[in-house]
Amino acid sequence: MIGQRLYWGVLAGVFLLSCQREKTENQSAEGTEGLVSYNFEIRPILSDKCFACHGPDAGKREAGLRLDDPKVAFKVLDENPGAYALIPGKPAMSEVYKRITASDTTQLMPPPASHLKLSAEEIALIEKWIRQGAKYEEHWAFTVPKKTKVPEVGQTEWPRNEIDHFVLRKMENQGFEPNEQADKERLLKRLSFDLTGLPPSLALMNQFDGSDQSYEKIVDQLLQSPAYGEKMAVHWLDIARYADSYGYQDDGYRTQWPWRDWVIHGFNQNLPYDKFVTWQLAGDLLPEPTKEQLLATGFNRNHKITEEGGVIPEEYRVSYVSDRTDLFGKAFLGITVECARCHDHKYDPVSQEDYYSLFAFFNNVNELGIESVIGGPETYAKKPFMEVTRHDIDSLLTFINKPDTNRLIVSIMDDKAEKRPTYLLNRGVYDAPGEQVFPATPRSILGFNTNYPKNRLGLAKWLFDPSNPLTARVYVNILWQEFFGTGLVKTTGDFGMQGELPSNPALLDWLAVDFRENGWNVKRLIRQMVTSATYRQSSVVSKEKYEADPDNRFLARGPRYRIAAEYIRDIVLASSGLLNTTVGGPSVKPYQPAGLWEGATSGRGLLSIYKQDKGSRLYRRGIYTLIKRTVPPPFMSIFDASNRDICETKRLKTNTPLQALVMMNDPTVLEASRVLASNLLKESSDTDQKIKKAFQLIVCRVPKEEEVTVLHDYFTSQLGKIDARSAEKLIRVGEYPIDNQVDARETAALMRVISTLYNLEETITKT
Structure with missing residues (x-):
C-alpha cells in the first residue's frame, strides 16, 4: 500500500513537473515571438519620423538628442536634467513616449509643423519596445553576413536547391504554397530572355523537352552564348553611367565604347566578381598592369x-571626384x-568627414576640370587616356571590335605622382576647404585595414575583405533583381x-557568403538562381x-514584368531575322x-546633327545604340532606359500610351514586320502555318x-481592304531591300498581322 502511494505520488510529481516545463517553454516561445525587433x-519608424x-x-540635431545611438539615447537629457529619453522597461517615465503621446501640441513629437x-x-510598438527593455540592434546591413543552416521545410519534394528551402520556409510561415512549374514554352522564353536578352530560336524550342536534364543543359548552353555577356x-x-557623349550643353562625342566591349568580354569570360571590380577600380595600380587592366579602369571615367x-x-x-565617390557608395x-557631401548624413552613420575620406581615394587622378573645348578626334577621350593600336587588338585586346584603322583612345584612370591633399569642403562647396582629411572608410561599415595601401587598390582590397558586410550582399541583391524583377532588398541602391528591409534576410546572407566562399563566381550564382x-x-x-x-x-509565384528597352528592340530584330x-x-x-538633336544642341561637334547609320549597322542589338546624354534615344527613353547621367x-517601370504608339509606329518594328512577312510568304506553307510560325517566333x-483563327480572319480582311497602291506605300518602310518576288498586297496584309503580334503585351512581357 505504501509502495503504491509512493508510486502514484512520484508519477503525479513527474506529471506536474512536465506540465510546468511545457508551460515555461510555451511562455518562452511566446515571449520570443512577441519581442519587438528594433531593426x-x-x-x-524612428528613421522616417525622428532621425x-x-x-x-x-548640424541639424535638436536638443542634443540622438535616438540612433543608444549611448546618447539612454543619457540624461541636456535640456531637462533628471529626465531621460528612454528608460528601459518604463515607457511612462520615458520622455520619448511622453512626447509621442502628448495632447499638448507644444510638447507633441514629431511637431505638427x-x-x-x-x-x-x-506608438503601440514603441511603447511595447520600451517596456521590453528598449534593446537596440546594430543595423542589419552593417553586420557581417552569416551562412545560417539551410532551413527544414514541410514540402520536402519541392526544393531543388538551397534557395528553395529559404523561400519555402517563408511561404509556409505565411500560409502560402508555391505555384506549379511554368509550362515549358514560357519557361524557355523566360530563361532565354534572362540569360541572353533574346527570344529562344525555333531550334532551341524544338530542343527543349521540358525535362530537368534538358532544362539544365539549356541553362549551360545559354550561359556559354556570346549573347550572355551582352545581356549582363x-x-x-x-x-557605370556609360554613354557615348560627355553631357552638359555641348555634349560632344567620346570613344569610351572599348570599355563597354571589355565589360561584355568580362562577363563572357566569367571573370570573378572581385577581379572584375578591382580592375575597374584600380587596374592601373596593380603591379605591372596589362593594357586590359588599364582599359577596365574606364569604369571611373564614364x-x-x-x-x-x-x-x-x-x-x-571636384564634381568629377564626387561623382566617383557617389558611384562607389551606391554601386558597391x-x-x-x-x-x-554637404553635412553629416541625416539617417545613416556616415559623417561628412567619412564622405571626404572616401573622396580622398579618388582625388589624386591626373585630370583637369576642363581640358579642351569640343572639337576633333583629339577630344574623343580626356586625359589620362590610353591609345589602342591595331597591334593591341590583334594580340592583347582581341575582344575589341574595331572595324577601321583610325586612332582609338579611351579615358582611363592614372594617379598623379605627387599626392593631392584632400580637405573637407564646407557645405560641399569646392572653394571652401575645411580641415584636411586622409583616405579612410566609414567605421560604421568597416574600418580601413592599416595594412592596405591608402589608394584605390587598397580600397578595392577593403571592399573584398571577408569582414566587409556589404559588398557581397549588394551584388547578390542586384543579380536577384535581374532575375526576379525585385531585389530581396527592394531598394537596391540603399x-x-x-532603405527597404530585406524580404528574406537569411536567404540574402546565405547567398552572399556562398558567393564569396565560391570565388565570387558570377555564372555559378546565376545558375543557382535560374535552376531553383x-x-x-x-x-x-x-x-x-x-x-x-x-x-x-x-515569391509564391513566378516573376511577371515588362522587359527592358534594349531587349524589346532585340526581340523585334531577332524574331524577324534582321538581327546583326x-x-x-x-x-x-x-x-x-x-x-531631335538639332533642336537641343549648341551646334558644335560630331553630335550636333543626327546622321543615321546605314546597312547592317541599323540592325545591331539595343546595347549598341548610341547614347547622347542630353538627347537619349527616344525608343529607349520611352521604355524607361537610363540616360546614364x-x-x-x-x-523605373512605367506604363504609358507612348509605349503603345512606339510599338505601332516605330520604323524598326514596321520594317521587321515587313521583312518577316516577305520571308514567310516565300515558304511553301499555307496561311495558317505562316501565322503559326510568326506567332512562335x-x-x-x-x-x-482560336488565336490562329482570329489572326487568319484579320489577314483576310486586310487583304480585302489593301489595294496595290496602298500596299506599295505601306511596305516602303525602312531601308532593308524590298523583296519583289512576293506579292505586295499579301506582304502588306501579313505585315499587319505580324505588327499586331509585336504589339501584344505577352510579346514584351516576361512571364
Missing part, C-alpha cells in the same frame, strides 16, 4: 565631363553616401536606414495570393525622328487554334 519594426532632427546629422505623425500602431552588360552600363568655355576648372574637377556599398524551383514557378496568380502579397515579396549578331564595336545610330541600380509559344 525590423522600431528603426524604420531628421534626432539622428546622425550633428513637420507634417509627420505617428500612427496608433507605431546592360545592367552594369547603368551602374562620368559627365564639360567641354564648355568659361567654366571654373576646379569646380568641375548600397549606401547613399552622397547625402553626406541598404541604409531609409522558385525561379521556375508559373507567374499565374490567384486572387487570394495577389491580395495577400501583391508585390510577390514571398556581331559582338562589340562602335555605337550605332538607328532610325530616329528628324530634328548618374549611377542607376534600378530602372515572336510570342515564343505555339498559338491556340
